[in-house]
Amino acid sequence: xxxxxxxxxxxxxxxxxxxxxxxxxxxxxxxxxxxxxxxxxxxxxxxxxxxxxxxxxxxxxxxxxxxxxxxxxxxxxxxxxxxxxxxxxxxxxxxxxxxxxxxxxxxxxxxxxxxxxxxxxxxxxxxxxxxxxxxxxxxxxxxxxxxxxxxxxxxxxxxxxxxxxxxxxxxxxxxxxxxxxxxxxxxxxxxxxxxxxxxxxxxxxxxxxxxxxxxxxxxxxxxxxxxxxxxxxxxxxxxxxxxxxxxxxxxxxxxxxxxxxxxxxxxxxxx
Amino acid sequence: xxxxxxxxxxxxxxxxxxxxxxxxxxxxxxxxxxxxxxxxxxxxxxxxxxxxxxxxxxxxxxxxxxxxxxxxxxxxxxxxxxxxxxxxxxxxxxxxxxxxxxxxxxxxxxxxxxxxxxxxxxxxxxxxxxxxxxxxxxxxxxxxxxxxxxxxxxxxxxxxxxxxxxxxxxxxxxxxxxxxxxxxxxxxxxxxxxxxxxxxxxxxxxxxxxxxxxxxxxxxxxxxxxxxxxxxxxxxxxxxxxxxxxxxxxxxxxxxxxxxxxxxxxxxxxxxxxxxxxxxxxxxxxxxxxxxxxxxxxxxxxxxxxxxxxxxxxxxxxxxxxxxxxxxxxxxxxxxxxxxxxxxxxxxxxxxxxxxxxxxxxxxxxxxxxxxxxxxxxxxxxxxxxxxxxxxxxxxxxxxxxxxxxxxxxxxxxxxxxxxxxxxxxxxxxxxxxxxxxxxxxxxxxxxxxxxxxxxxxxxxxxxxxxxxxxxxxxxxxxxxxxxxxx
Numbered sequence: 001x002x003x004x005x006x007x008x009x010x011x012x013x014x015x016x017x018x019x020x021x022x023x024x025x026x027x028x029x030x031x032x033x034x035x036x037x038x039x040x041x042x043x044x045x046x047x048x049x050x051x052x053x054x055x056x057x058x059x060x061x062x063x064x065x066x067x068x069x070x071x072x073x074x075x076x077x078x079x080x081x082x083x084x085x086x087x088x089x090x091x092x093x094x095x096x097x098x099x100x101x102x103x104x105x106x107x108x109x110x111x112x113x114x115x116x117x118x119x120x121x122x123x124x125x126x127x128x129x130x131x132x133x134x135x136x137x138x139x140x141x142x143x144x145x146x147x148x149x150x151x152x153x154x155x156x157x158x159x160x161x162x163x164x165x166x167x168x169x170x171x172x173x174x175x176x177x178x179x180x181x182x183x184x185x186x187x188x189x190x191x192x193x194x195x196x197x198x199x200x201x202x203x204x205x206x207x208x209x210x211x212x213x214x215x216x217x218x219x220x221x222x223x224x225x226x227x228x229x230x231x232x233x234x235x236x237x238x239x240x241x242x243x244x245x246x247x248x249x250x251x252x253x254x255x256x257x258x259x260x261x262x263x264x265x266x267x268x269x270x271x
Numbered sequence: 272x273x274x275x276x277x278x279x280x281x282x283x284x285x286x287x288x289x290x291x292x293x294x295x296x297x298x299x300x301x302x303x304x305x306x307x308x309x310x311x312x313x314x315x316x317x318x319x320x321x322x323x324x325x326x327x328x329x330x331x332x333x334x335x336x337x338x339x340x341x342x343x344x345x346x347x348x349x350x351x352x353x354x355x356x357x358x359x360x361x362x363x364x365x366x367x368x369x370x371x372x373x374x375x376x377x378x379x380x381x382x383x384x385x386x387x388x389x390x391x392x393x394x395x396x397x398x399x400x401x402x403x404x405x406x407x408x409x410x411x412x413x414x415x416x417x418x419x420x421x422x423x424x425x426x427x428x429x430x431x432x433x434x435x436x437x438x439x440x441x442x443x444x445x446x447x448x449x450x451x452x453x454x455x456x457x458x459x460x461x462x463x464x465x466x467x468x469x470x471x472x473x474x475x476x477x478x479x480x481x482x483x484x485x486x487x488x489x490x491x492x493x494x495x496x497x498x499x500x501x502x503x504x505x506x507x508x509x510x511x512x513x514x515x516x517x518x519x520x521x522x523x524x525x526x527x528x529x530x531x532x533x534x535x536x537x538x539x540x541x542x543x544x545x546x547x548x549x550x551x552x553x554x555x556x557x558x559x560x561x562x563x564x565x566x567x568x569x570x571x572x573x574x575x576x577x578x579x580x581x582x583x584x585x586x587x588x589x590x591x592x593x594x595x596x597x598x599x600x601x602x603x604x605x606x607x608x609x610x611x612x613x614x615x616x617x618x619x620x621x622x623x624x625x626x627x628x629x630x631x632x633x634x635x636x637x638x639x640x641x642x643x644x645x646x647x648x649x650x651x652x653x654x655x656x657x658x659x660x661x662x663x664x665x666x667x668x669x670x671x672x673x674x675x676x677x678x679x680x681x682x683x684x685x686x687x688x689x690x691x692x693x694x695x696x697x698x699x700x701x702x703x704x705x706x707x708x709x710x711x712x713x714x715x716x717x718x719x720x721x722x723x724x725x726x727x728x729x730x731x732x733x734x735x736x737x738x739x740x741x742x743x744x745x746x747x748x749x750x751x752x753x754x755x756x757x758x
Binding site: 085090 | 667672673675676677680685688
């Protein structure tokens with residue numbers, strides 16, 4: 001059965017300021033959804049809340065994934081269940097090599113979530129399945145080729161000194177490596193030149209299939225020329241105000257967002 | 272007279288008794304008495320108003336409850352804990368060219384390779400050096416690098432030093448394999464004075480590794496007073512590495528200083544992990560033109576540990592270089608004060624001097640204070656200094672967790688990453704992995720076994736170091752793979 005991510009009436013705020021005001025959305029494995037909307041409409045917040053960023057407070061609603069309400073789950077548990085977020089602004093972590101980090105991430109994700117109640121064994125070390133370096137290396141080499149990532153990447157510190165484009169490609173590389181069931185791409189297209197955009201889109205398309213559900217968050221229609229969505233949703237003021245097929249994206253390209261502004265909505269501020 | 276030495280507390284009588292017992296020449300006795308005089312007249316350093324109060328606490332330490340002299344037993348056998356510590360030394364028996372072991376007040380073992388002996392290298396305890404190389408000791412012992420009147424504690428050290436290490440490297444002799452010194456304190460309510468005097472003659476070089484350790488139980492504290500004096504003659508190079516991993520029942524005061532002739536260099540690597548309280552002073556006096564120094568420092572404090580670290584890059588000659596790089600993490604209620612000074616004397620043109628110090632706070636209750644200082648008396652100078660104190664970044668944490676890493680592991684990785692730039696500067700592999708291990712051990716929690724993680728870390732490091740193992744540039748043959756990755 002295909003995994004489902006089900007968002008019900010989701011409300012979330014940051015520092016007491018409401019951002020999401022009742023989001024409903026279902027993303028299944030095998031589907032590609034585009035989430036569009038003007039700046040400040042809450043797109044990035046939604047992705048962060050789904051991933052469990054503690055900066056945001058969920059004030060109402062539910063998030064179900066694979067039949068479980070994951071609202072109380074830690075971000076790592078969500079990742080281990082098969083959720084992935086390609087960050088809009090990937091964090092640099094000096095002194096930690098990409099190779100080291102990615103292998104640990106792959107080990108963690110392959111291990112999957114631990115049974116509830118055993119997440120914090122009292123000081124007792126849990127056995128860990130390690131991935132042989134040779135196997136990991138081959139896997140990584142394959143994904144690096146796919147994303148045309150520079151070979152030196154592997155020994156560098158995570159995102160440290162990476163250009164904007166390199167960071168975005170590295171995010172998609174991680175996605176390719178970790179093989180999530182539902183992945184969110186948070187404005188992966190912003191800051192990419194046309195060549196990089198094509199590389200990223202090609203690799204995402206190569207990953208498309210019945211095992212991957214995608215939520216492509218974007219401000220512009222451009223990336224959707226390459227990653228053609230099955231569904232398009234428009235967000236305004238923390239709610240999804242319109243959903244449709246791929247033609248909706250084209251309509252937005254022509255008409256902009258203003259015609260979808262709900263009555264009484266203020267002009268959006270940045271989130 | 273000898274009674275004064277056997278009882279607790281420091282006194283003039285004890286100074287005389289100690290010197291007599293050692294059968295020292297008159298000049299050394301006089302030096303000790305002069306130091307004692309200074310000790311009695313000098314107030315303890317108390318720090319600045321508004322600092323974290325560590326020096327005040329040190330000043331209130333019960334010095335008079337310590338036994339000033341604890342010679343080792345006659346038969347020369349070492350307790351099991353010290354034997355074990357020696358086996359686990361940073362430099363193993365097969366890798367070192369020399370060894371000095373000091374236990375409390377006595378040097379109990381000195382070894383030096385026959386080859387180095389034949390080339391004129393002298394490695395001995397300081398008592399022997401006073402007898403056999405009196406002229407050198409008289410000239411260099413607590414006169415220039417760490418003058419006995421530097422502060423109250425150095426005066427006490429000069430009055431009561433015992434044991435001690437003397438290393439002389441003749442002109443042109445280059446010692447590749449490190450010389451190891453281990454200083455052990457294994458008795459409560461004891462004062463141990465470790466003195467290291469290194470004289471590197473012209474164009475010589477050596478690597479010297481010093482470990483401070485203790486092995487005794489109980490609350491009753493002991494004191495370790497260490498003075499390290501390094502003299503590099505023209506073109507000489509010394510790499511001095513120390514690991515302070517004393518028990519929490521030991522207080523320590525350290526003064527380390529180098530005096531540079533032209534084109535000579537000293538590279539200091541200092542790791543502070545242990546002790547209840549450590550007051551550490553480290554300096555380089557770049558007197559000779561073209562001389563250089565580097566200080567790489569790492570510390571990790573937790574519980575109620577307190578460190579005060581003071582560094583000084585003193586630029587005197589023309590075209591001298593100094594770089595100070597210190598990274599430290601603080602946990603629990605620990606407190607650390609760092610005071611890093613760059614002093615460029617008038618006339619010290621073409622000085623290049625850099626200092627950076629970074630603290631990572633791992634709890635809400637620890638406190639760090641970093642004061643970088645800069646005094647510039649010359650006009651053609653390139654100097655910069657900076658200090659930061661921060662916490663583990665929440666966004667970094669979320670990023671790693673979003674990739675499946677549990678919170679404690681994510682935190683640990685960030686802390687490890689924080690230390691990595693300094694660890695990379697440490698040339699002694701064993702120290703680097705000892706520090707990694709210590710850092711991991713101190714990070715609380717643990718989903719996985721610590722050994723697992725370290726094993727993974729070290730495996731990666733090995734692979735990372737070997738370009739062939741991680742290079743994707745050139746396809747490696749299967750055979751090569753097997754060789755690089757034995758599994």
